[in-house]
Amino acid sequence: MSSNPAKPPAAFRLSPDISILILVCVATAYLVIPPLFAVIQTSLTTTTLSGGVGGFTLRHYRDVLFGFRLSAPLANSLYFAIGSAFLATLIGGVMAWLVTRTDTPLRGLGHFTAFASFGTPFILYTIGWLLLLGKSGPVNRWLRDFFGVPGTLFNVYSLPGMVLIESFLWSPLVFLMLAASFRAMDPALEEASAACGATAFQTVRRVSLKLMLPALFSVILLVFIRAFESFEIPALVGLPGDVQVLTTSIYLDAHRMPPRYGTAGAFSVLLMLIIAACLYFYSRATREAARFHTVTGKGYRPRLIQVGRWRYLTGGLLALYSVCLLALPFLIIVWASLLPFYSAPSLEALSRLTLRNYETVIKFPALLQSVENSIVLGVESATCVMALTTLASWVLVRTRLRARWLLDLLTTLPLVFPGIVMGLAILRFYLTVPIPIYSTLWILLVAYVARYVPYGIRYTHAGLLQLHRELEEAAYSSGASWANCFRRVTLPLLTPSFLGGWVFVFLISAKELSMSILLASPRTPVVSVTIFELWENAQIGELAAFGVLWTLMLLTVAMGYYLFARRYGIQLH
Amino acid sequence: MNPKWRGEVIWSTSRGSGAPVFIGNILAAMGQRAGMEYLQRLTKQNIAKSTASARALLDLVIAGEYPLVLNIFNHHAVISRKAGAPSEWQPIEPVAAPVHTIGLPKNSPHPHAAMLLIDFILSTKGQKVFQDVNYLPAHPKMPAKEVELKPGGGRFKKANYLNPETLVDKGDEWVDIFQKLFIKG
Numbered sequence: 001m002s003s004n005p006a007k008p009p010a011a012f013r014l015s016p017d018i019s020i021l022i023l024v025c026v027a028t029a030y031l032v033i034p035p036l037f038a039v040i041q042t043s044l045t046t047t048t049l050s051g052g053v054g055g056f057t058l059r060h061y062r063d064v065l066f067g068f069r070l071s072a073p074l075a076n077s078l079y080f081a082i083g084s085a086f087l088a089t090l091i092g093g094v095m096a097w098l099v100t101r102t103d104t105p106l107r108g109l110g111h112f113t114a115f116a117s118f119g120t121p122f123i124l125y126t127i128g129w130l131l132l133l134g135k136s137g138p139v140n141r142w143l144r145d146f147f148g149v150p151g152t153l154f155n156v157y158s159l160p161g162m163v164l165i166e167s168f169l170w171s172p173l174v175f176l177m178l179a180a181s182f183r184a185m186d187p188a189l190e191e192a193s194a195a196c197g198a199t200a201f202q203t204v205r206r207v208s209l210k211l212m213l214p215a216l217f218s219v220i221l222l223v224f225i226r227a228f229e230s231f232e233i234p235a236l237v238g239l240p241g242d243v244q245v246l247t248t249s250i251y252l253d254a255h256r257m258p259p260r261y262g263t264a265g266a267f268s269v270l271l272m273l274i275i276a277a278c279l280y281f282y283s284r285a286t287r288e289a290a291r292f293h294t295v296t297g298k299g300y301r302p303r304l305i306q307v308g309r310w311r312y313l314t315g316g317l318l319a320l321y322s323v324c325l326l327a328l329p330f331l332i333i334v335w336a337s338l339l340p341f342y343s344a345p346s347l348e349a350l351s352r353l354t355l356r357n358y359e360t361v362i363k364f365p366a367l368l369q370s371v372e373n374s375i376v377l378g379v380e381s382a383t384c385v386m387a388l389t390t391l392a393s394w395v396l397v398r399t400r401l402r403a404r405w406l407l408d409l410l411t412t413l414p415l416v417f418p419g420i421v422m423g424l425a426i427l428r429f430y431l432t433v434p435i436p437i438y439s440t441l442w443i444l445l446v447a448y449v450a451r452y453v454p455y456g457i458r459y460t461h462a463g464l465l466q467l468h469r470e471l472e473e474a475a476y477s478s479g480a481s482w483a484n485c486f487r488r489v490t491l492p493l494l495t496p497s498f499l500g501g502w503v504f505v506f507l508i509s510a511k512e513l514s515m516s517i518l519l520a521s522p523r524t525p526v527v528s529v530t531i532f533e534l535w536e537n538a539q540i541g542e543l544a545a546f547g548v549l550w551t552l553m554l555l556t557v558a559m560g561y562y563l564f565a566r567r568y569g570i571q572l573h
Numbered sequence: 574m575n576p577k578w579r580g581e582v583i584w585s586t587s588r589g590s591g592a593p594v595f596i597g598n599i600l601a602a603m604g605q606r607a608g609m610e611y612l613q614r615l616t617k618q619n620i621a622k623s624t625a626s627a628r629a630l631l632d633l634v635i636a637g638e639y640p641l642v643l644n645i646f647n648h649h650a651v652i653s654r655k656a657g658a659p660s661e662w663q664p665i666e667p668v669a670a671p672v673h674t675i676g677l678p679k680n681s682p683h684p685h686a687a688m689l690l691i692d693f694i695l696s697t698k699g700q701k702v703f704q705d706v707n708y709l710p711a712h713p714k715m716p717a718k719e720v721e722l723k724p725g726g727g728r729f730k731k732a733n734y735l736n737p738e739t740l741v742d743k744g745d746e747w748v749d750i751f752q753k754l755f756i757k758g
Contacts, residue, residue, distance in 0.1 A: 136637035157621070240583065240621040244756065251624070252586060252752060341658040342636045352657065538628035 016482040017399040021407060024392045028410040031450035035417055038425030039272075043265030060262035064250075064270060076238075077245040080162055081228035085220045087167035092174025093216065095321050099175075100182040101208070103304045104314040106322075110175070112558060113322040117329075118172035119507035119554040121528045123535050124547040126236055128329030129165050130156065131336065136344050138332075157241030166233045168325060170223045173504075177222075180500035181215040181462040200305060215462055221278055222415070222458070229271055229418045264421060272416040330551060337544035357545035367546055370525035371553065374510050377441060377526065381448035382505040386498055388449070389456035394490065396457075397464040398472070415454040419514030422451060427518050439521035447519055448509045455508065456501045463497025464490075503561060510554070583621040583630055584643040589740065590627050590671050592620075592755065593747035595644045598669035598733055600747075609750075616754050635660050644669070647722050652707050664729035671735050673711070 043061070046054035092114075099110035117125065133139050133156035143153040155161065189211065193203040209216075231247045239248055250263055307314050336342050338353045361367055392411055396404055414422070426447050430438045437443045471493065475485040491498070513528040520529045527550055534543035585591030600608040620643065623630055627645040634642050635658045650662040675694060677687050693699040700710035704718050720726040 131636070134636075134638050235624040239586070240623050242619075242622070242756075252748075252756060340656045341653055342632060343658075344637060535629070536626060538626055538632050540629075540632055 017395060017401060020391050021395045021399070021401055021403060024388060024395060025403075025407055025410060027388060028392070028407070028453060031446065031453065032410050032413050034429040035422045035425035035450065036413060038428055039265050039268050039417060039421050041265075042261050042421070042424075043269045044262075046262060057262070060266035061270075063263050064266045073244045073246045073249045076159065076243055077228055077247075079159055080166065080234070080238075080245055081224045083159075083163035084166040084170065084227040085224040087163060088170040088174050088223045089216060089220050091167060091321070092171035093178050093212075093219075095171070095318065096175045096178040096182055097208075098314050098318060100179050101305055102307045102314060103311075104307050104318060105311055106315045106318045109322050110318050111179075112555075113326045114172040114175040114179075115503070115507070115558040115561070116551060116555050117325045118176065118504075119510050119557075120547070120551055121511040121513065121531045122169055122232055123513075123528075123531055124333060124543070124551075125169065125329050126165060126232065127336075127535070127540070127543075128333050129168065130236065131332045131342070131344075132328055133161065133165075138345055141344070155241065157237055157243075159238075159243055161241070162233050162237045162243065165237055166227050166230065169233070170226065171325065173508075174219050174223065176500060176504050176507075177219050177458060177462075178212070178215055180459055180497050181466065182212065183496055214465070218458060218462075225271075225275055225278075225415060229268075231418075231420075261424070264418070268416070268418055268421050271418075272413075275416045330548075333544045333547050333551075336540055337548050339541060342540050357541040358549075360542050361545045361549065366522075366525050367530055370527050370530040371550065373441060373524055374527040375557075377444055377448060378506040378509045380445055381452065381509045382502045384445070384449045385452045385456040385505045386460070386502050389453060389501070390460045390491070390494065390498060392453075393457055393460035393464045394486070396461060398469070411453050411457050413454075414451050417451075419451065419512070420518070423447060423515030423518040426450070426515070439523065441524050443519050444516060444524065444526065447515045448505075448512060451512070451515065452505045452508060456505055459497045459501030459504065460494065463494050467493050506557075507554075578618060578641060580619045580621065581639060582618060582641040582643055583623055583633065583639045585627055585630055586622050586624050586751075587626065588744055588748060590646075591644060592622070592751050593744060594669050594671065594735060596750050597735070597739075597743055597747040598667070601733055602667055612750065612754055620755065622755070631660060648707050648709055648717070648719075651719055651722065655707070666729055667731040667733040668724065668729050669735060670724075670732040671740075672737060674737065 044056055044058070046057050046059075095110050095114070098104045099107045131137055133154060135152050135155075140152055140154060144150065147153065156165075189207050190203050193207045194200075198206070229247060231251060234243070234245045234248045235251065238245060244252075246267065250267055332345075335345055337357050338355070339349065340352060340354055340356065343349045343352075389411070392407055395401065395407060417425075426443065427438075430443055430446075437446065467490070472485055472489055475489045480488070511528050512526075513532055516526050516529050517532060520526050531543060531546065531550075534546065584595065587593075596612060599611060602608070603611060621639065623633075625633075627642075628649050630639075630642045631645050631649050631653065633639055635653060645662065647662040647664070647668075650660045653660040675691055677684060677691065681687055695712070697712055697715060700712040700715045704710045704715060707718050709717050709722055717723045717726065721728040724730060724732040
């Protein structure tokens with residue numbers, strides 16, 4: 001079969017692949033180019049006191065490259081980002097593998113945990129973990145009692161503490177992304193290995209791990225980028241312990257008038273260059289995509305590995321994952337929500353328990369409004385992102401069009417923008433162009449879709465890579481049109497990746513903060529911004545109560561997805 | 574300056590109410606030379622930094638994470654104490670007082686209603702709302718609900734009012750001192 005599957009019947013008509021390429025490129029360019037332009041412009045100009053654009057300058061680049069005591073923050077940034085990328089991938093990857101590829105008990109718990117903890121705004125969990133691991137928190141108190149020594153045995157305000165919390169935050173993302181690709185691996189290769197007499201361990205190491213490499217690499221890269229440019233954990237956890245990373249250095253430096261947006265812009269541009277280099281190597285590594293085709297016409301569903309007597313260990317690991325990621329932080333937040341002011345768990349504090357915080361939360365209309373907005377936005381952005389990225393991945397994986405690199409670039413670009421820079425860019429863009437969506441939910445939708453295209457595409461791209469062309473070719477040779485084949489062959493086969501991606505984008509939109517904080521207006525509140533405002537006002541009790549209610553709501557959505565998936569026979573584990 | 578507080582004190586990085594304000598206040602009260610000497614000695618205390626608000630830092634103290642926080646809003650300590658929390662405040666003379674501003678944005682949809690609201694907030698009636706919930710009324714004739722929270726109320730005599738002009742003019746200088754002395758590279 002030629003590389004161009006559906007030949008157009010008449011010469012003057014565009015073939016489906018070219019028209020789709022153009023459609024997807026235009027849509028993505030519309031979403032991505034304005035922020036890109038704004039970032040580069042910010043990095044090359046001065047900003048006036050009123051936020052306008054001043055004259056051309058290269059000063060910001062000089063400041064970033066030479067203005068800071070660069071070496072220590074840079075080393076810390078690298079330690080933090082690399083450590084988090086590997087630890088998060090290790091935790092999330094092992095869990096995803098256990099859940100999708102083995103018959104371990106408690107597999108449902110893995111999905112549930114990843115789902116519920118991923119949709120919760122980071123501030124809530126970070127606060128939870130800081131309360132747990134802090135100097136006066138229960139963990140340190142148990143350690144003190146256990147070893148019988150005074151003082152703080154585990155200082156969470158340190159680089160290892162930052163890596164630990166950041167990895168906890170990202171491991172559900174790793175889990176959700178890897179589960180999708182593990183689920184679609186070819187059993188034949190593993191069976192062949194077993195038939196040749198390899199032990200289960202050898203099969204995992206020499207066959208399964210190699211099949212997983214592209215997916216693993218892209219996830220490690222993703223977490224690395226996110227951790228490298230992240231601000232929240234370095235600020236909340238690193239600063240009190242005097243650990244500076246690049247983002248906090250820039251933040252502290254920006255405490256001046258007028259604010260130094262340019263430095264942040266220059267930082268983003270430099271980061272983009274580094275990431276572009278990483279992506280270049282990544283695309284070279286996965287160029288021979290055929291090596292990773294795993295779903296062919298035969299034997300589609302992968303066989304589960306029987307863990308046998310290891311099941312206590314594997315089940316225990318899943319339980320531990322669930323306790324660390326969900327139960328413990330959730331419980332301490334529940335505890336905080338029941339107190340008039342926070343104090344560490346103790347019998348003495350029991351007498352102060354009250355439901356007053358819940359009363360405040362329920363009586364406050366903006367809080368309920370924000371829940372509704374977040375759910376609506378989550379559903380809309382997930383649907384748009386997945387529709388767009390399914391088509392884009394099809395062009396990237398199935399066609400040999402020259403201009404694919406452009407699409408690849410456009411769909412990867414949003415990954416390199418720090419959220420706040422992208423939010424600012426979108427805000428400025430819609431204040432100047434006559435499209436009246438400023439201060440409506442639409443502007444948030446546009447922002448979310450633009451930001452999450454790279455995540456959606458990782459799902460559909462990996463899913464399509466693993467679908468062998470032969471199934472579609474069979475449809476074409478039976479006379480199906482492109483649309484028919486796409487609808488009746490490609491899409492149904494892609495369903496697990498598609499749904500996985502949908503849920504993923506839904507959750508990540510539900511907790512998005514850095515753009516929403518600029519784009520949400522008092523009339524369009526969303527959950528993450530509401531939680532941030534409660535945190536800014538230090539209303540820990542109300543914040544915890546609202547967080548508990550929101551997490552319970554997400555758990556309901558999780559159950560709904562579960563039932564839906566089971567009803568329609570979508571394999572979850 | 575007691576070494577027993579080394580690493581046990583926290584302050585905020587906030588430009589408007591955190592460490593830079595504390596630094597500016599010290600320099601204004603003690604003079605440039607003595608003030609800088611004091612700050613130099615203060616660096617030995619390894620004060621922890623946080624980007625959180627002064628209110629959130631006070632909550633850390635209440636939760637037992639740190640025994641002391643520098644530069645908070647005194648009425649917060651009183652509000653928490655009323656709720657039963659273990660919190661207290663101690664003035665360092667002269668007390669730095671940041672100024673809160675109220676304004677009407679250009680092109681706002683209901684400018685006249687907004688003007689009426691501003692008038693109400695600045696009237697004694699509006700200021701009573703602040704007083705009732707233990708915030709500090711700005712009106713010169715209105716005392717705080719707990720009289721000692723305002724200057725001349727018994728706990729401290731003098732406040733150093735930091736107006737917006739000072740914050741813009743001197744702010745960068747204070748941030749620079751903060752960066753140079755208190756932030757490790």
